[in-house]
Amino acid sequence: MKCAIFSTIALSLLLSGCELGTLASCAGRAPLTIQPDSLASATTGKPYRASVEAQRPHVAIAGFYVDPAQPLPEGLKLVYERGQDHADIVGTPTRPGHYEVSIYLNTYGTQCTGQAAQRTYTLNVASD
Numbered sequence: 650m651k652c653a654i655f656s657t658i659a660l661s662l663l664l665s666g667c668e669l670g671t672l673a674s675c676a677g678r679a680p681l682t683i684q685p686d687s688l689a690s691a692t693t694g695k696p697y698r699a700s701v702e703a704q705r706p707h708v709a710i711a712g713f714y715v716d717p718a719q720p721l722p723e724g725l726k727l728v729y730e731r732g733q734d735h736a737d738i739v740g741t742p743t744r745p746g747h748y749e750v751s752i753y754l755n756t757y758g759t760q761c762t763g764q765a766a767q768r769t770y771t772l773n774v775a776s777d
Contacts, residue, residue: 675761702735
């Protein structure tokens, strides 16, 4: 009975386009993370640039995003160019403070579903 159930599941997966080897390799993927661990401080009125990147660079990144609930300080934006494994935080901050900023990314899926990663940074903006 167990063999018949396994055979039925395996046949269903093969007919649906998923092979057991693919499923095993998908399950064994390393988690995707965003680096670096922290961001450099910024100063109001002075240009700022910092990069964030996917730790596993050989995956097809769909995009980097800023969570609207934890946005970048006024004057800064996240810039991502399609096909890259990183994004840049650029601009000139306008207000001092300590900001909790949440950045996330996701990847395209092919035989495996896409992955997602998220990291929350504390970005300190000092007054000029």
